[in-house]
Amino acid sequence: MRRIRLTTGPTAMFGAAFVIALIVFMPMRLVLGWFGLGETGLAARAVNGSVWWGSMSDTRFGDLELGDLRARLSPVQLFVGRARVTLDGRESSKPLHGAIGVSRHSFGLDDMTASLAAGTIFAPVPVSAIDLDDVSVRFQDGTCQHAEGRVRANLSGDLAGIALTQGLAGTARCDSGALLLPLASQSGTETAALRLWATGRFRAELSVQPTDPAAVPKLVLSGFQPGANGYTLAIEGKF
Template sequence: MMGRWIFIRDKRLTRTAKIVLAVIAIAALLAMLPLRLVLGWADPSGRTLRAQAVEGVAWDGLVGELQLGPLPLGLMEVDLMPLPLLIGRAQFALERPDYPGARPFSARVRGSGGNLAISHASGEVPLGGMMAPLPVRTLTMNGFSAQIDGGACVAASGTLGLVVPAMGAMVDAETVLAGEARCEDGSLVVPMTGPSGAERVDFRIAPDGRWTATMSLIGVPPEMATPLIEMGFEQRRNGVGMTASGTL
């Protein structure tokens, strides 16, 4: 009787059965893998994705006060994407939850240190005073993608824009300046224009992480230039302008 029991037990634990059990055990562990651990493994330096509060598992997480580089994204749903893992890439899908007052935003992100890839980015990111003294309120993205390797821009496409609040008679309503992103000598370059063509922002991020943004208002009459100059603009040959810079 004992011999029969051993025979049945050995028959059930075939090599295939052991492999299946091991796969099930690994799958169960992966299913419960905390998102906080995965974010730490994917970006040990914390330069690409930073968060103050992380809840949930890798495949279905919620992150508070999330930052993409220097950009404050706030509350976001963050999910590790399984297919890129097959080629050794930890890529995350970001999406802002739908709640009252939330601005839509979604993107796919991967990277660590000086390397970053963002794709399918669309929506709005409040800037606060990040680009001071430029009077800009919000960064907009529409199908924006960029690949940064070692700090240098190697590929970029889609649209980036800046929302400028009303500034008097010349810009009497909230205005969106937008343009197509491209790489130029390792820098990410976005020449943005407003709806009338008189508003312009030339935005550039150099490989060393230094960014500059020059806002120009072309053809400003003298009577409209004075209040803008009082706001910090400078008189220029073809209108008024202002430059801001910083380091990411």
Template sequence: MIGRFIFVRDKALGRRGKLVLAGLLLLALIVLLPLRLVLGWIAPAAVTARSVEGAVWSGRIADLRVGPLPVGTVSAGLDVLPLMIGRGQLSVERAGPAPFAGKAYAGVGGTGLSSVSGVLPLPDGLGDLPITSLGFDGFSMRFSAGQCAEVDGTVKLTLASLGPLLPDAIALSGKARCENGKLVVPMRSAGGMETLTLRVGGDGRWQADLALSGLPPEVSAPLLQSGFAARPGGIGIGTSGVF
């Protein structure tokens, strides 16, 4: 009896009714699509999280991490308009006393980040450098076919004390640019005695080179014993890794 009722109802719907019903079912599936599935499609393997909760349009990612960069717990959602041009774009935002926000995308035109602003604490440093935080101000970048295609904005970082004779933290900043297919950020301190150049390739491999100039011998000698190397006009150290 129930099967007969469904058959009669199905006949009564007609072709237009069936299309409407199918459309509503598809819309329901899209609206209720789990965020964790979309994150798996858009994000590279270096992106990890403790948990991903909620629907694709409004969810929560706990302890989001991009390689060595801990982003923290963020609210996240897929943006609708970029889908019209074949691009999956995810917006993330971390509220609180140290806010952070940005967009990550993949699809037509390449992969990249846009409208990134805020500070990421680095309790474990970055490679062999005691970098305590990495900041972004209006930062955007796009890689296409493994090459840096366009970039804009400022990158900042804070370097912890390098020893008893250099007790103060060092703040450096610089404008990002594309150079020989890589993302390059030449940073300088306010006094100009400390410089750091960060290079990132399309495969996620990065290199950072720190140079210190104008140091007296009694200050540079302990650093030379801890891994720094002598250079024209000063000393320096390099490190590398993968995002």
């Protein structure tokens, strides 16, 4: 029987084992800090566990509440200099599943499906929640390079007497360096163009084509201005 001798010395083998153990049990919070995920707007009250099976409590992305999530780092992406953290909140009251990817020159979302409470971000427009359906977005050096997936804005109540409970929906895409969400109601009489930049700044333009002339004075009092697409209200802010 031919024996195979290992040429690697015990010191090198111990060092390799130590490095592997260090990576396996590395705290998730350290990795999130190293790759600057906090600079993208992602924050949590507490981060626990290792990079392979961690958890994030009271997670937020800017002003959007994500809730309690499980988090896991992709080892394959590390070899190409990119941190890809898979987030899973399907067991919580706010289902979410997808990933956030960050590298030296880019960041974005990968295959994100979620229902996010909007709070008062888009006030006075009564957007109650934003639903993402398999949405992927990639910003490269601050410029939107790729975007796809369906987005729906759920609205509660009415605006200037016009019921908007049917919501607005559309497909994400890039436009002039920004992420553009061109949304429309089923009737097409209400549309919204939501643009988001890498800095977290956004601009939303809601246009309404009232079928009832009595709604026009109410729209004007609410800040809508007449234009080519009916009456438009522009909102600017930051997540």
